[in-house]
Amino acid sequence: MSDAPAGMFNPIDEDLAAIGQLLFYDPILSGNRNISCGTCHNHDTFSADGVSLGIGEGGVGVGPKRVAQDGPNQIKKRIPRNAQALFNVGALEVFFHDGRLGASPDYGNGVNSPAEEFLPDGLETLLAAQALFPMTSQFEMAGNPKENEVAGAIHDRIDMAWPILAKRVRIIDEYRELFADVGVEEISIADIGNALGAFMDAEWRSFDSAYDFGSMDAAQMRGQDLFFGDAGCADCHSGPLFTDQDFHAIGLPPFGPGRTRRFDPMPRDVGRMAESDALEDAYRFRTPSLRNVAVTGPYGHNGAYATLEGIIRHHLDPLTGLDEWRPEMAQLPSVPWLQQADFIIHEDSREMARVRASLDLEPQHLSDDEIMDLVAFMGALTGKKSIYGRLGKPKSVPSGLRVD
Structure with missing residues (x-):
């Protein structure tokens, strides 16, 4: 490694x-x-957990197979952000x-x-x-x-x-x-x-990827040149972790319950502003690390995109991404009693206008081939043994309770 x-x-x-x-x-x-x-x-x-917005307390199962229990203790909302x-x-x-x-x-x-x-x-x-x-x-x-x-x-x-x-x-x-x-x-x-x-x-x-060992193929190397060059990805995804640990507004389509605040129960997520109370931080979210990104989708603070190609295309043209995004692109576990409200905020024209007005990205043009080279480079950041962890999952725990 x-x-x-x-x-x-x-x-x-x-x-x-x-x-x-x-x-x-x-x-x-x-x-x-x-x-x-x-x-x-x-x-x-x-x-x-492999889904856009997960089911927390009140569910059964793991990952995309996790389901919400019905009955008196049924969940009242999804987890508002991607795990x-x-x-x-x-x-x-x-x-x-x-x-x-x-x-x-x-x-x-x-x-x-x-x-x-x-x-x-x-x-x-x-x-x-x-x-x-x-x-x-x-x-x-x-x-x-x-x-x-x-x-x-x-x-x-x-x-x-x-x-x-x-x-x-x-x-x-x-x-x-x-x-x-x-x-x-x-x-x-x-x-x-x-x-x-x-x-x-x-x-x-995790530092045992093809990128770390210098064993990338031709498409991955072309993607690397774009990533650190004309595509401008490294402006935010910088350093050994591929994140500047800073906050940026990229205009992801809003949906789900949002991380609401006591004085603002509207189902929206204003990102960093909720912590800083600074208007200029509205809809800004922390830059995620790209280490092992190819195996940890969906992507974005709310998991709006299931594929690397989708999230890359959104970065290149956020406004078009907002216009073309559809609710079926979200990977949401089925919760029938919540589904009617899942996309209320996405249908709110005023909130959508606020998201559109708060962008830190300028549109860029890349060819389809160049986009796929960037996707290939993302794959080159996948670790070998490290993606499975060191100790792994225990077979049992001292409480005697079930291990998921």
Whole structure:
């Protein structure tokens, strides 16, 4: 395997990562004990879930085969954003599509996060901090407030649920023994976050592609020349991770429930602006890494395009992409009671006009052959062994709950 550039990652703690592997796939960290981090970031689907907008808490199955359960606890909305792949996540400096977690002095704990000053002490990395927040999301892992004590506690304040989850882990003998072996006697939520962060960091480091080894074919080499040259892709997809970790508006067609805000319940997603409150950040989203991009579609913050050709063509001409995009291009698991509302925002002429007016991309012309060469170069960024992870999926977890 080709090595990552020096200094990009923290040293691997194998013992802590092994604990994190178990926690990553253990539903004990969800409100209703029925979903884990690994449900939506599964090894079977290359650390993502293979759909545009996934089904979180209240579903059964993994990836494109995951279905929403009917009945009194049926889901109220889809996950509002595409599940991001986790390759090289330990080297990121900002997290989530809108960058709402990153280093900052604002709250006295070194981290800007949705928990603000209530983020627990003892978290060793930004990735460890990030790992705590899916547990607090109603539609990802927590469940509805009346369903369980975790969701109810979050309804009071975001940090109130973490001690409940930490206690669940602490009272399991195997977890207690494993943590004791790494010097942790009283398991806190920070210890759980550190283990999860260590696992994700160590598990999906990926620098063993044809690009890394200089073994690309002719089409891939032509695509590389375009990528770093006339096509301008490297203006944003730069560096060894192929991301500037900055935010750009590319005019993806809106659909789904959107990441709504309390004062703005409209089913739209304004991206970075929701975090910064700066109008100039409207509809800007963090540049994704292109490592292993060929195996981690659909593409875009909402998974609007199922193919690399589709998302590349959109980048080259966003307004035409908006005009020609159709709802059937989204890969949405069937949820009959939500389908009527899935594309309401796409039919809102005023919102569509706002998206069209907020673009950081200028149209470019490439021939069909050149576009396919870019697609070929994207394939050259696919790792060999690394796409399958290091430790893989555990066969069982200490809680005894089902491993997805």
